[in-house]
Amino acid sequence: MAAAQEADGARSAVVAAGGGSSGQVTSNGSIGRDPPAETQPQNPPAQPAPNAWQVIKGVLFRIFIIWAISSWFRRGPAPQDQAGPGGAPRVASRNLFPKDTLMSVQQNGSIYIHVYFTKSGFHPDPRQKALYRRLATVHMSRMINKYKRRRFQKTKNLLTGETEADPEMIK
Numbered sequence: 001m002a003a004a005q006e007a008d009g010a011r012s013a014v015v016a017a018g019g020g021s022s023g024q025v026t027s028n029g030s031i032g033r034d035p036p037a038e039t040q041p042q043n044p045p046a047q048p049a050p051n052a053w054q055v056i057k058g059v060l061f062r063i064f065i066i067w068a069i070s071s072w073f074r075r076g077p078a079p080q081d082q083a084g085p086g087g088a089p090r091v092a093s094r095n096l097f098p099k100d101t102l103m104s105v106q107q108n109g110s111i112y113i114h115v116y117f118t119k120s121g122f123h124p125d126p127r128q129k130a131l132y133r134r135l136a137t138v139h140m141s142r143m144i145n146k147y148k149r150r151r152f153q154k155t156k157n158l159l160t161g162e163t164e165a166d167p168e169m170i171k
Contacts, residue, residue, distance in 0.1 A: 090120075111144040 123131035
């Protein structure tokens with residue numbers, strides 16, 4: 001009977017050591033417990049898919065933000081008054097020659113075009129010290145007419161001894 005009490009005492013010790021859970025004694029003498037409940041990550045409740053109006057609002061908001069930032073960086077300088085140096089309003093530039101004007105070039109010379117672009121209020125002539133600024137003026141020159149050199153064949157007709165080119169053309 002003492003052995004039975006001892007066994008009951010050991011069993012109560014096992015139950016006390018197990019913390020009152022349903023523990024089992026294994027063959028090697030350790031207390032087997034129920035495996036702890038696996039902690040699964042709790043998924044947040046699924047959010048409903050956005051409707052078409054919410055998508056359109058989001059896209060329009062992004063377009064507005066991009067436009068606002070880009071227009072802020074593209075701001076130009078403050079507009080200046082369009083009056084010339086004498087207070088008279090500026091006249092737009094125009095061509096000096098009427099349409100279909102014939103221009104003769106002496107001795108087969110070349111014709112050049114000179115184009116000047118200046119900022120408002122500046123002069124393209126460097127001799128105008130007060131109104132000229134190099135960074136406010138752009139200048140380009142191009143030759144308008146290009147003549148090809150005539151090439152003559154250096155062959156002679158063996159029967160007549162003459163070339164096809166006239167001596168005046170060769171000059």
